Amino acid sequence: MRVLVVGGGITGGVLALALAQNNVEVVVAELRETLGGVGHGITLQGNALKAFHAVGVYDELAEHGFAFDKLRMFRADGVQLMEMPAPPMGGDAVPPTMGALRADLAGILARRVREAGVDVRLGTTVTAIDDRGDEVVATLSDGSTETVDLVVGADGIRSAVRSMIGIDVQPKPVGMGIWRVVARRPAAMDSSGVYYGGPKFKAGYTPISDELCYAFLLEENLDRAYVGEHPNGKILKEHGQGYGGVWGEVRDSLADDAIVNYQYIEAILIEGPWHRGRTVVIGDAAHACPPLIAQGAAMCAEDAVVLAEMLTSGAPVDAVLPAFHARRIPRVKMVLDNSLQLAEWEIHPDTPGADPGRIMGQTLGALCAPA
Structure with missing residues (x-):
């Protein structure tokens, strides 16, 4: 079998590695000039860690990350509301949760993909897909062609592959944006924490190493000039006023020129088939x-x-391909629907019956079942 994977992020990297480990010939076309990741943090639940364990990168990631087994919820002033144990979604081989730097994860995957013999084409993407029934001839942006058994679009929420195969589903704004920053980890921070009831939608953090943490703030969509990574530590500190506890300690530790990432939050779900012929989209390209x-x-x-x-x-x-969609769609739709419900409640916190803890607990409990 020969497979072209379009996109070398987490989705494409894990897929390429898993296929190569099973003697599949893989070509990865990545539009960026490097497979490295952005610098802010990431919270990885046990089911993500289980997937990384399956392709042999978990142990190395664990050397850099910070493992924990609970989630704490606070009032905006820092008073704890509840502590929720993190279910063992990845089984016994991995911890319930881990915080890590995205750049560490991306770097490990990039190196392992190359070590597995994957043909990585940087600065390259697919420009045409010719499905001939029993094979696909893909034209790449460098003018070359690749004849493969399958093309996989793992090229993110604005997937070009999705459009090229005629799936006209576009991402939709959720109505909130997220600030993310990496900072020094206070000694008292030993798990993720989220803060409700403050002046913005929500604040929170995750420890990502012995020294560092990843903090975030959710609020309304701001001017597009804020989008991306900029030295906006002072602006984040101003917007994060009104939160106490450990989050407030992290906020106050930021330099005015600290590099902060701000992005609009969007969502997408292809509920119908994710494939056309021998081309399929997965990951953020599909959901x-x-x-x-x-x-x-x-x-x-x-x-x-x-x-x-x-x-x-x-x-x-x-x-x-149809069996893959049938297996995955109930699980990803549950996660998406429940995430959107939480977003709606955070935008409109006075909604009768709003219960974020219940939704989070039910979702994580359901994800203990195998993927």
């Missing part, structure tokens, strides 16, 4: 959820491991 349950990377990594498992089972590609 991207708000980061309210910290399941974005997990759903992407699960997609990659499950698709690789099914492709190397001996079943024909044209049977695998």
Whole structure:
């Protein structure tokens, strides 16, 4: 089997590695000039860690990250409301949760992909897909062509592959934006924490190493000039006033010129088939959820491991693709629907019956089932 993977992020990296480990010839076309990741942090639930364990990168990631087994919820002033144990979604081989730097995860995946013999084409993407029934001839932006058994679009929420195969589903704004920053980890921070009831939608943090943490603030969509990474520490500190406890300690520790990432939060779900012929989209190209349950990377990594498992089972590609969609859609739709419900409650906190803790607990409990 020969597979072209378009996109070398978490989804494409895990898929390429899983396939190569099963003797599949893989070409990765990545538009960026490097496979490195952005610098802010990421919260990885146990099911994400299980996927990384399946492709052999968990142990190295664990050397850099910070593992924990609970989530704490606070009032804006720092008074604890509840502590919720993190379910063992990844089984016994991995911890319930881990914080890490995205750049560490991306770097480990990039090196392991190359070590596995994957043909990585940087600064390159697909420009045309010619599906001939029993094979696909893909034209790349460098003018070369690749004849493969399958093309996989792992090229993110604004997937070009999705558009090229005629799936006209576009991401929609959720109505909130997120500030992210890496800072020194206070000694008292030993798990993720989220703060409710303050002047913005929500604040929170995750420890990502012995020395560092990742803090975030959710608020309304701001001017597009804020989008991206900028030395906006002073602005984040101003917007984060009104929160106490450990989050307030992290905020106050930031330099005025600290590098801060701000992004609009968007969501997308292709409810119908994710494939056309021998081309399929997975990960954020097929489903991207708000980061309210910290399941974005997990759903992407699960997609990659499950698709690789099914492709190397001996079943024909044209049977695998619909079966893959049928297996994945109930799980990713549950995560997306519940994440959107949480976002709605955080935008409108006075909604009768709003119960974020219940939704989070039910979702994480359900995700203990195998992917």
